[in-house]
Amino acid sequence: MTAASTYALELKDLRKSFGKTEIIRGANLAVAPGERIAVIGPNGAGKSTLFNLVSGRFEPTSGQVLLHGQRIDGKRPFEINRMGLSRSFQITNIFPKLSVFENLRCSVLWSLGYRYTFLKFLADLDDANERADRLMEMIRLDKKRDVLAMNLTYAEQRALEVGITIGGGASVILLDEPTAGMSRSETRRFIELIKEVTVGKTLLTVEHDMGVVFGLADRIAVVVYGEVIAFDTPENVRANQRVQEAYLGSHVAETPGGH
Numbered sequence: 001m002t003a004a005s006t007y008a009l010e011l012k013d014l015r016k017s018f019g020k021t022e023i024i025r026g027a028n029l030a031v032a033p034g035e036r037i038a039v040i041g042p043n044g045a046g047k048s049t050l051f052n053l054v055s056g057r058f059e060p061t062s063g064q065v066l067l068h069g070q071r072i073d074g075k076r077p078f079e080i081n082r083m084g085l086s087r088s089f090q091i092t093n094i095f096p097k098l099s100v101f102e103n104l105r106c107s108v109l110w111s112l113g114y115r116y117t118f119l120k121f122l123a124d125l126d127d128a129n130e131r132a133d134r135l136m137e138m139i140r141l142d143k144k145r146d147v148l149a150m151n152l153t154y155a156e157q158r159a160l161e162v163g164i165t166i167g168g169g170a171s172v173i174l175l176d177e178p179t180a181g182m183s184r185s186e187t188r189r190f191i192e193l194i195k196e197v198t199v200g201k202t203l204l205t206v207e208h209d210m211g212v213v214f215g216l217a218d219r220i221a222v223v224v225y226g227e228v229i230a231f232d233t234p235e236n237v238r239a240n241q242r243v244q245e246a247y248l249g250s251h252v253a254e255t256p257g258g259h
């Protein structure tokens, strides 16, 4: 075992240019297994680009991405997924005309190595059905088992999306603004749900809502101008001079209790 394999996810001097413009400028980050990380930063800092580099949507210009110590930079998204990293694509992962149960079963079957086209032959796969049922309880949609995804409320669709994202059994989960568009009370409930369903997993979120950041994250990675300028506990990040300067007059500096 190399030292790097102790991290669930590691970025090493990661760089990404679009044309002549360098957007990610030597990002470094080392996330321990089981940590919950929020990635924050001003608009255009490169947060989504970082997620795209980690999930394989973009190939880095240089540098490395390691998942449990194994290089994943340059691999395709489905390969990275098979290696244990799963990313939510907001509600676009959902099949609107399938029921809650069927959506979850698809994600479970996918992880077992089947293709969606074989689904009808696998209806009696007890294992997948049981796992889908368990997931449905975890995301509290068991009473909506046979409701088509398109007929769920927005918050329920987001919960289903989280269920689909974790359904494959990945150990590292990337969620993009998981509570975007939710009311305050929905957000509070959803943070608890995310915490519950990601116990024992490594979680990275890109997040703008400071209430969510401080409610969810063990550590915060602050991305400014394509670099991780701070990676620390919420308290230390809030007190960090460089972070305060980057966010001068904005909500990180102003959030007193974090909620």
Ligand SMILES: Nc1ncnc2c1ncn2[C@@H]1O[C@H](COP(=O)(O)OP(=O)(O)OP(=O)(O)O)[C@@H](O)[C@H]1O
Binding pocket: 018, 023, 041, 042, 043, 044, 045, 046, 047, 048, 049, 050
């Ligand atoms: N495919 C692309 N081609 C060219 N430029 C891109 C591409 N994707 C992102 N960029 C540029 O990279 C920069 C960082 O964008 P990114 O979306 O990663 O920032 P962000 O921190 O996620 O911003 P926000 O908080 O506003 O979502 C922006 O200037 C953006 O225009």
